[in-house]
Amino acid sequence: MRGVRGSVPTPAADHLAYGGNTACFTVDWDGGQAVLDAGTGLTGLTGAGPWHILLSHLHMDHIAGLFGFAPLQDSTVHLYGPAGSRSLLEGLVGPPFWPVGLGQAVLHETAPGRSFPLPGGVEVSVLAGCHPNGSLLYRLTDGETCLVYALDCELAGDMAARLTAFAQGADLLIWDAAFAPRDLRPGWGHSTWAEGIALGRAAEVGQVLMTHYGPDYDDRSLQAQERLAHEAGGLFAREGMTIEL
Numbered sequence: 314m315r316g317v318r319g320s321v322p323t324p325a326a327d328h329l330a331y332g333g334n335t336a337c338f339t340v341d342w343d344g345g346q347a348v349l350d351a352g353t354g355l356t357g358l359t360g361a362g363p364w365h366i367l368l369s370h371l372h373m374d375h376i377a378g379l380f381g382f383a384p385l386q387d388s389t390v391h392l393y394g395p396a397g398s399r400s401l402l403e404g405l406v407g408p409p410f411w412p413v414g415l416g417q418a419v420l421h422e423t424a425p426g427r428s429f430p431l432p433g434g435v436e437v438s439v440l441a442g443c444h445p446n447g448s449l450l451y452r453l454t455d456g457e458t459c460l461v462y463a464l465d466c467e468l469a470g471d472m473a474a475r476l477t478a479f480a481q482g483a484d485l486l487i488w489d490a491a492f493a494p495r496d497l498r499p500g501w502g503h504s505t506w507a508e509g510i511a512l513g514r515a516a517e518v519g520q521v522l523m524t525h526y527g528p529d530y531d532d533r534s535l536q537a538q539e540r541l542a543h544e545a546g547g548l549f550a551r552e553g554m555t556i557e558l
């Protein structure tokens with residue numbers, strides 16, 4: 314886990330026990346690796362690649378790390394994102410907004426209902442999230458182990474039913490816990506840890522990992538939320554944490 318914050322980075326000292334970088338996760342398996350979202354947590358990640366970066370959507374907290382991602386300049390980087398990603402990212406990452414562009418990055422535009430393979434026998438399927446400007450939720454599986462990435466998604470309309478079906482039986486569900494339950498703002502496109510626990514139970518998910526914490530929640534506030542969630546079986550992500558599936 315490289316970035317567990319939502320909306321904006323929070324480098325303040327009282328936010329660092331959980332972490333101040335925005336959304337970024339690496340997933341490793343035999344024969345491959347993927348990066349989920351390119352928030353500021355992507356900065357500093359190095360290696361020869363080839364890289365496969367899945368973008369949930371193009372809000373800044375999910376792409377800001379591309380500006381500081383050195384492998385773009387000398388490695389093969391595959392970027393997967395919603396329709397329009399190619400021209401939008403090429404316009405944003407580069408002059409006059411930034412001195413260097415996307416290098417040799419290969420952009421793959423995907424859409425809800427589609428699926429695509431990653432090296433090492435992993436298949437990715439895509440579901441539409443409920444979020445301003447849209448979001449893509451991803452399910453990664455090698456046929457045995459399954460991870461569902463569901464950030465920036467509000468359980469409005471039929472979203473809970475669709476996501477319950479999509480996440481059915483997953484080993485790990487990475488969840489949008491942007492709001493504490495008492496602070497939930499309908500229409501903002503986010504969820505709470507309590508909703509994650511309920512949906513995880515309905516979908517018979519092995520473990521629900523909370524992340525994308527709102528920038529206003531300091532460590533003390535997140536600790537209090539984590540205690541409550543922990544009693545109900547939820548886990549709170551911290552920058553640097555790893556989970557073995």
Ligand SMILES: [Zn+2]
Nearest residue numbers: 319320374465
């Ligand atoms: Zn976000």
Ligand SMILES: [Zn+2]
Nearest residue numbers: 370372444465
């Ligand atoms: Zn968003």
